[in-house]
Amino acid sequence: MRRRRGEGGRQGMPRTLRARCARMAVTAIAVALLASACTSDFGGSARFLFGRSGDGIAQPVSIQVTGLEPDEPVVLRAQAHIGSGSWSSRAVYMVPPDGRIQLSTQEPVAAPYPRPDPAGLLWSMTGPPLSQQQLEAEWAFGSLDVGFTAEQGGRLVASTVLHRPPLATGTRDRDVLGSDLAATGDPDASGFAPTARVGALVSALPTPVDLRPGVILIDGDEGGASGAFAAHMIASAGFPVFVLPAFVPAGQIPGSAALSVETFDAALAWFSSLAIVDEDRIFVYGTGAASALALWFAANEPSRIHGAIAADGATALQCTSASGSPLLIQHGLPLPCANPDRTIAGTDILPLVRIPGPLVLACGTGDRLLPTACAWTRAGQLARGNQEGDTFLYAQGAGHDITTPPLLPIGLSDLPPLTAQATEAARAQFWTVVIDKLNGAMRP
Numbered sequence: 001m002r003r004r005r006g007e008g009g010r011q012g013m014p015r016t017l018r019a020r021c022a023r024m025a026v027t028a029i030a031v032a033l034l035a036s037a038c039t040s041d042f043g044g045s046a047r048f049l050f051g052r053s054g055d056g057i058a059q060p061v062s063i064q065v066t067g068l069e070p071d072e073p074v075v076l077r078a079q080a081h082i083g084s085g086s087w088s089s090r091a092v093y094m095v096p097p098d099g100r101i102q103l104s105t106q107e108p109v110a111a112p113y114p115r116p117d118p119a120g121l122l123w124s125m126t127g128p129p130l131s132q133q134q135l136e137a138e139w140a141f142g143s144l145d146v147g148f149t150a151e152q153g154g155r156l157v158a159s160t161v162l163h164r165p166p167l168a169t170g171t172r173d174r175d176v177l178g179s180d181l182a183a184t185g186d187p188d189a190s191g192f193a194p195t196a197r198v199g200a201l202v203s204a205l206p207t208p209v210d211l212r213p214g215v216i217l218i219d220g221d222e223g224g225a226s227g228a229f230a231a232h233m234i235a236s237a238g239f240p241v242f243v244l245p246a247f248v249p250a251g252q253i254p255g256s257a258a259l260s261v262e263t264f265d266a267a268l269a270w271f272s273s274l275a276i277v278d279e280d281r282i283f284v285y286g287t288g289a290a291s292a293l294a295l296w297f298a299a300n301e302p303s304r305i306h307g308a309i310a311a312d313g314a315t316a317l318q319c320t321s322a323s324g325s326p327l328l329i330q331h332g333l334p335l336p337c338a339n340p341d342r343t344i345a346g347t348d349i350l351p352l353v354r355i356p357g358p359l360v361l362a363c364g365t366g367d368r369l370l371p372t373a374c375a376w377t378r379a380g381q382l383a384r385g386n387q388e389g390d391t392f393l394y395a396q397g398a399g400h401d402i403t404t405p406p407l408l409p410i411g412l413s414d415l416p417p418l419t420a421q422a423t424e425a426a427r428a429q430f431w432t433v434v435i436d437k438l439n440g441a442m443r444p
Contacts, residue, residue, distance in 0.1 A: 046158040048148050051118075057144055057164040058233060058405035060428070062118040064102045065150050065158060068095045073109065075151045076101070078121040082138050087127035087409060091120065095152075112413075113421040122146065123424045125409040132221065136228040139408050140167045167405060171235040172205050176242065181266045184273055189266040199244040199267060202231040203276065212239050213281035213306070213441040214271055218259070218297075220246040220290030222312070223411055225403040230285065233405045237435045242271045246290040261330040264297055268304060281441045283357075285309040285434075287403045292317050293327060295380070298355045306441065307357035309434055311393075311403045312373055315361070315380030316347045344375050349383040358389040358437045362430050364398030366419045373400070389440070391433050395426030402426040 045067030053060050068074050074095050079088040091111035093101045104118035112124040130138065144164040150157050176199045178192025192198060215234055219227030227243040234241050244267050246259055272279040284305050286294030291313030298308035319325055319337040326334030338347045352359060361380050363373040370376075374394055381392045395402050399419050401411040406428040412420040 048160045066100045068099045070097045070099045077149045080146045085128040087125040089121045089125040126413045140228045168232045181270045186269040188262040202235040203240045204238045211278040214240045214277040215283045216242045218246045218286040218290040218293045220288045222288040258326045258329045283307045287311045302354045309360040311362035314376045352384040360391045362393035364395045366397045367400040369400040397422035398426035399423045
């Protein structure tokens with residue numbers, strides 16, 4: 001039987017295949033046009049590129065834009081919509097002859113940061129004022145989708161979205177109760193009610209199989225440097241953290257509600273008993289008002305504490321007021337503390353030489369909240385002497401809050417641009433040092 005025309009043979013592809021190919025061609029053209037419309041009004045060549053060493057919200061990012069019109073200004077914007085509202089930043093750059101903007105090497109024409117900065121658009125975002133609880137919910141436990149746009153001549157030439165998982169990704173939290181501490185048999189835990197919340201354990205997921213250095217974080221509720229931020233930064237690197245409120249009730253810093261030595265000792269006994277914790281490699285961490293507490297425990301319990309990390313605070317145990325309100329109590333009695341009105345030279349610095357392992361002290365030279373922060377750090381360094389493995393970070397031009405995880409737009413918007421950028425750089429340096437010290441304390 002002769003085939004009908006159109007059923008194959010010399011007509012080439014079957015009709016169904018030709019139709020399918022035609023549909024695919026139309027679809028491809030539509031996609032190409034859509035991509036062109038979204039990315040560029042100059043032929044679709046402009047685009048954002050991101051260099052990343054990890055996906056986490058505090059992991060380094062390097063931003064660049066290619067395919068731009070040379071020798072013309074470009075306006076870059078970043079915007080994120082989260083539960084608390086809209087956060088955004090803006091910067092203007094002059095495009096060099098190669099049409100490429102690299103934020104890490106190029107100085108902006110106008111921006112909240114005056115110097116080249118690989119991720120300045122992220123940490124310089126501003127948004128609505130937030131409570132401490134909102135800060136933690138949005139920036140420690142929430143993910144972030146940041147929309148980036150580039151405009152030239154009033155036209156959108158490139159856009160993209162960068163997803164940033166929460167700081168708490170890969171970690172888990174659980175409350176530590178009085179019953180947990182009492183189960184160790186430590187006599188210091190006998191005074192806790194079974195259901196009383198003593199603190200929190202923050203650990204990595206999945207649980208590491210080898211022993212790890214652990215950190216007791218004395219939480220002074222320092223805004224972006226609070227326990228929720230620091231603990232998840234450390235735990236996401238694989239190290240277990242016990243978050244112990246520096247003052248009670250939790251989340252407040254009233255001078256009359258001092259931490260007791262017995263509470264710390266009971267927490268240390270329980271934390272040391274965990275299967276994942278190397279009991280001979282425990283660090284204590286504190287910032288701001290809690291920094292002196294961390295240093296006091298490290299210096300007074302060298303057989304149980306390996307190293308210490310402290311920043312933005314005094315290196316002496318000062319009273320919370322000139323009237324003598326204590327920072328620490330033992331057996332219900334206040335421990336001696338120095339009058340905060342005394343000069344540093346007239347105050348007894350803690351015996352930091354007793355700490356057996358690494359000591360990290362850090363400060364910002366532009367600290368307006370505690371202008372003497374670096375003088376305290378220097379006094380601590382002199383008291384410590386030269387010890388292998390120590391790091392003393394004097395962050396030039398940085399403000400008070402140098403221990404918030406990097407790339408979070410917290411505590412920077414009210415600072416002068418140079419101070420804000422120096423503070424952000426100090427945050428990245430501080431956390432690199434902290435994680436390096438913990439990694440260095442792991443047994444072979």
